[in-house]
Amino acid sequence: MSKKIGRGNSQTQATRRWAWLFLGPVVAAFTIGFVWPFIQGIYLSFCKFRITSDATFVGISNYQAALADPSFQHSFWYTAATAVVSLVLINVFAFAVAYALTQGIRGSNLYRTVFFMPNLIGGIVLGYIWSMIFDGILSHYDTSILLETKYGFWGLIILMCWQQIGYMMIIYIAGLQAVPEDMIEAAEIDGATKWQTLFRVIIPNVMPSITICTFLSLTNGFKLFDQNLALTGGLPYLIQPDGSTINTTEMLALNIYNTFYNSSTAARGTAQAKAVIFFVLVAGLGLAQLAYTRKREVQQ
Amino acid sequence: MAEVSLRHIKKVYPNTEKKRKKKGEPQHRTAHLQVTDEGVLAVPDFNLDIADREFVVFVGPSGCGKSTTLRMIAGLEEITDGELYIDGKLMNDVAPKDRDIAMVFQSYALYPHMTVRDNLAFPLKLRKFPKEEIDAKVNEAAETLGITEYLDRKPKALSGGQRQRVAIGRAIVREPKVLLMDEPLSNLDAKLRNQMRAEIIKLRQRINTTFVYVTHDQTEAMTLGDRIVIMKDGEVQQVGTPQEVFDHPSNLFVAGFIGVPQMNFFDAELVRDGDAYSVHVGDAIVVPSAEKQARLAAHDVASQSITLGIRPEHISLASGDAATLVGTVDVSEMMGSSVHVHLDSLGQDVIVIVPTTEIEGPYQDHFFAGAKVEYAFAGNVIHMFSKDEQGTNLEF
Numbered sequence: 001m002s003k004k005i006g007r008g009n010s011q012t013q014a015t016r017r018w019a020w021l022f023l024g025p026v027v028a029a030f031t032i033g034f035v036w037p038f039i040q041g042i043y044l045s046f047c048k049f050r051i052t053s054d055a056t057f058v059g060i061s062n063y064q065a066a067l068a069d070p071s072f073q074h075s076f077w078y079t080a081a082t083a084v085v086s087l088v089l090i091n092v093f094a095f096a097v098a099y100a101l102t103q104g105i106r107g108s109n110l111y112r113t114v115f116f117m118p119n120l121i122g123g124i125v126l127g128y129i130w131s132m133i134f135d136g137i138l139s140h141y142d143t144s145i146l147l148e149t150k151y152g153f154w155g156l157i158i159l160m161c162w163q164q165i166g167y168m169m170i171i172y173i174a175g176l177q178a179v180p181e182d183m184i185e186a187a188e189i190d191g192a193t194k195w196q197t198l199f200r201v202i203i204p205n206v207m208p209s210i211t212i213c214t215f216l217s218l219t220n221g222f223k224l225f226d227q228n229l230a231l232t233g234g235l236p237y238l239i240q241p242d243g244s245t246i247n248t249t250e251m252l253a254l255n256i257y258n259t260f261y262n263s264s265t266a267a268r269g270t271a272q273a274k275a276v277i278f279f280v281l282v283a284g285l286g287l288a289q290l291a292y293t294r295k296r297e298v299q300q
Numbered sequence: 301m302a303e304v305s306l307r308h309i310k311k312v313y314p315n316t317e318k319k320r321k322k323k324g325e326p327q328h329r330t331a332h333l334q335v336t337d338e339g340v341l342a343v344p345d346f347n348l349d350i351a352d353r354e355f356v357v358f359v360g361p362s363g364c365g366k367s368t369t370l371r372m373i374a375g376l377e378e379i380t381d382g383e384l385y386i387d388g389k390l391m392n393d394v395a396p397k398d399r400d401i402a403m404v405f406q407s408y409a410l411y412p413h414m415t416v417r418d419n420l421a422f423p424l425k426l427r428k429f430p431k432e433e434i435d436a437k438v439n440e441a442a443e444t445l446g447i448t449e450y451l452d453r454k455p456k457a458l459s460g461g462q463r464q465r466v467a468i469g470r471a472i473v474r475e476p477k478v479l480l481m482d483e484p485l486s487n488l489d490a491k492l493r494n495q496m497r498a499e500i501i502k503l504r505q506r507i508n509t510t511f512v513y514v515t516h517d518q519t520e521a522m523t524l525g526d527r528i529v530i531m532k533d534g535e536v537q538q539v540g541t542p543q544e545v546f547d548h549p550s551n552l553f554v555a556g557f558i559g560v561p562q563m564n565f566f567d568a569e570l571v572r573d574g575d576a577y578s579v580h581v582g583d584a585i586v587v588p589s590a591e592k593q594a595r596l597a598a599h600d601v602a603s604q605s606i607t608l609g610i611r612p613e614h615i616s617l618a619s620g621d622a623a624t625l626v627g628t629v630d631v632s633e634m635m636g637s638s639v640h641v642h643l644d645s646l647g648q649d650v651i652v653i654v655p656t657t658e659i660e661g662p663y664q665d666h667f668f669a670g671a672k673v674e675y676a677f678a679g680n681v682i683h684m685f686s687k688d689e690q691g692t693n694l695e696f
Contacts, residue, residue: 182409185376190423190470191397200422204413 045272050265062273071246072274075255082153082251083221086160090217091210094165098172099198112173115166123163127230130159134231145232152232152249159227164220168213175209176202204296211293218289222282225253234258252278302352302387302400302477302510304373309346309382311368311534315339334534338380342368343534346382355504355511357525359518360557365534366514367482373512374403374480387477397426399478402471406483408463410455416442416466417451423474441473444506445499461492468500472507481513485520497523518558522546530554552691555609555683561640561651563683564615568608570684570694572601579682581608582625582646589680595695596684607691609683612640612651617658618676626674632667639663643673650675 040052045062049055066072097115101108118126134145134155145151179202187197203210228234234247234254250258256278260271315338334341343365350356358366371377373384375396384391391399402423410419420438429437442448445465455463464484471479484500485493497520504511504524515521521528522542530537530545530553538550549555555563568581575597579586586608588596618624627645639659643650652675659666667673685691 180407180409182405182407183411185374185396186403186405186409186470187411187422188376189374189396189401189403191426192422193397196426201411204411207413 041272042276045269045276047272048266048269049272050268058269062269063277065267065270066273066277069259069270069274070240070244071250072252072255072259074246074248075250075252078153078249079222079224079251082156082160082224083218086157086164086221087214087217089157089161090164090168091213093161094168094213095172095210097165098169098176099202101169102173102176112170115169117166118163119167121163123224123226124230126159126163127227130155130162131231146235149236149248152235156224156228156231156249159231160221160224163227164217168217171209171213171216172206175206179205207293207297211290211297214293215286215290219282219286222278222285223253224251225257228254229257252281303385304348304350304478304510304512305383305385306346306348306350306369306373307383307385309343309369309372309384310341310380311343311365311372311377312336312338312380313340313342341534343372346534346536348529348536348539350510350512353508353510355513355524355526356529357513357515357521357527358529358531359515359521360531360537361516363533364531366516366529366531368534369531370480370482370512370514373478374401375399400476401478401480402474402476403480403482404464404467404471404484406486408455408467408487410463410466410470412455415452415454416447416458416469419455419466420451420469420473423470427474437473441469444472444503445469460488461496464488464496465499468503472503472509475507476509478510478512479507481511483515484513485515485517493520500524518560522558528558530557532557548693548695549609549683550693550696552607552609552685555685555691555693559611561612561653563609563611564650565685566608566610566646566648566650568606568684570596570601570604570606572596572603577601579606579608579684584625584676586677586682587679588682588684589678592679592682592684592695599694599696601694605687606694607685607687609685610677610681612653614681615650615652615675615677617652617654618674624674624676626672629667629669629671629673631669632663634663639667641667641673643675645675 044052044055046057046059047055047062048058097111101111121129131145134151138144138151143151145155183201183205184197187201192200228249228251232249234250236249237245237247239245247255247258252274256271256274259267259274315335334344346365346369348356358369360366368377372379373386375391375394379392386399386401411422414422417438420441421434424434424437438451439448442451445468447462447465447469450458450462450466455466458466464487467484471481481500485496488496501524513520513524521530525542527539527541528545529539532553538545538554540548545554545558549558549563552565556565566581568579571578571580575593577588577593577596579588625645627643627650630642630644630649632642633640637656639654639656641652641654643652652673654663654667656663684694686694
């Protein structure tokens with residue numbers, strides 16, 4: 001790009017002269033809306049503050065507090081487990097549904113729409129609806145989703161699957177439809193069974209879709225907040241020997257939120273430090289995962 | 301190595317027209333294909349016996365059912381009715397992988413995520429060949445096709461011609477009984493196509509198998525096939541050697557389809573006088589050869605209006621002869637060894653091929669636009685077709 005602009009003919013010079021006029025608004029919006037708050041956020045993670053204007057620098061003590069917080073450690077592992085289990089289930093089911101719906105069965109368009117629809121409902125609403133459904137069922141067994149960690153865990157997994165499978169399915173359908181019919185027929189003639197065709201020919205050729213979907217579901221899993229808040233709000237909690245509590249179904253985002261707003265204002269710096277750790281974690285995982293699956297993509 | 305028999309093969313694509321009618325949507329026009337209550341009749345009744353190691357070419361325009369028929373042999377399309385035998389065994393309900401056939405696709409259909417070596421080895425791996433045997437067979441096929449140096453590349457790093465070789469390699473590596481080819485050269489440029497055509501001829505001499513080849517290109521059909529099956533609207537028009545279909549086309553369609561440039565057609569009168577026939581076209585009278593006369597007489601053909609066909613290469617320039625026709629030059633095309641002269645004669649376009657060896661000086665001096673040209677043809681190269689819808693060759 002820069003090479004082309006550097007050629008110095010009158011048109012590219014004019015482009016250069018006017019470039020900032022057009023780039024300006026976007027750059028300004030991006031700076032004000034993202035870059036500045038991001039930098040401010042990182043700065044605040046090294047501060048003790050109640051409101052942003054009275055922040056005092058305290059070094060890495062917020063990070064020490066954050067990492068030492070048992071509820072943060074618990075929510076990290078809980079989030080990791082949720083993200084991994086949902087990643088696997090969502091992608092396996094989404095692919096299976098997409099595969100079934102691309103086999104020319106009757107009414108596939110209707111099914112596609114139906115499967116996609118949960119994605120149109122907001123997370124909070126979805127969380128409350130499912131909490132009612134789960135409690136409706138669990139009340140027959142004299143229990144509630146708020147009483148057992150495992151109910152909360154699998155409840156959240158079911159909710160995430162229900163919400164995201166349709167979305168991932170659309171991406172997988174697009175990927176599957178791009179696999180040339182001839183290639184599948186060639187495999188059939190070459191002697192591949194349905195399963196061999198699926199695993200040795202189709203799946204390697206839908207790796208771009210798998211990359212996108214696993215990336216999305218992994219980061220979605222780690223960032224999950226509203227559904228977590230609405231479904232269990234982190235309950236049930238566990239009282240620690242020192243009297244502090246751990247919300248057993250609390251994911252990272254909710255843990256940060258609760259640290260920031262529910263505890264004393266003194267912990268806001270800690271919440272900020274947790275948020276930065278959270279960002280590094282999600283970005284790192286996402287990029288690593290992207291790099292890993294990208295390698296397996298093929299070009300036609 | 302196997303015989304292939306197609307007995308009363310029929311293919312019907314289930315009808316979607318009825319639903320459309322109900323919904324009041326405009327109906328699809330399926331050009332010339334019959335639409336029955338069952339659906340669209342793509343292939344009504346196909347019969348052919350392909351001998352062991354024969355090279356048969358299905359040729360015809362788009363939508364004539366040639367690929368459908370090939371895909372029925374492959375097992376990629378269900379056979380609606382009729383029987384398909386490969387090596388004497390009924391194959392109608394046998395899965396493609398168990399038919400011992402291989403197929404080369406127009407789009408190559410290589411596996412982009414595998415190297416050339418893995419592409420070639422894939423059918424063998426699936427059949428659980430021992431590793432040493434796979435390696436040996438892959439290397440042998442690669443050598444046959446001259447792709448040894450590309451074995452470790454992925455298909456995307458190959459040119460169209462190289463990809464097609466890999467596709468052929470994948471098909472021959474497991475020595476199938478029948479090798480099916482669906483327009484394998486259509487995606488290549490003209491030069492490469494000629495080269496690959498020659499290679500297929502050579503390949504055919506090296507591997508002992510039965511070939512069924514589909515193309516819309518009559519040159520490919522003529523040069524490759526032991527026998528050509530000419531199809532139109534799902535129906536076989538003629539089956540014969542290239543020479544047979546060229547010299548004795550069974551109807552107007554075959555006459556027009558085989559041969560480049562296309563055969564010239566004239567409205568003419570066939571006159572029978574006892575056992576003697578003559579053809580009156582324009583002011584000229586042409587007497588068919590004795591052989592043709594005998595065939596007409598054998599079929600007891602009466603005097604009638606006919607369509608007279610003469611190939612451009614069978615027309616010669618003449619002057620002063622009684623049985624000549626006159627035309628005005630419209631366009632003349634220099635082809636190198638010959639000139640294609642388009643004449644306006646008897647109210648239609650007539651193409652005459654004039655070898656350059658017969659032309660003195662620049663061809664434009666003779667065949668400029670508006671020049672009057674006299675031409676003639678002998679009685680042994682004329683083709684006489686009935687005026688009915690089929691345009692049947694009256695000698696048949």
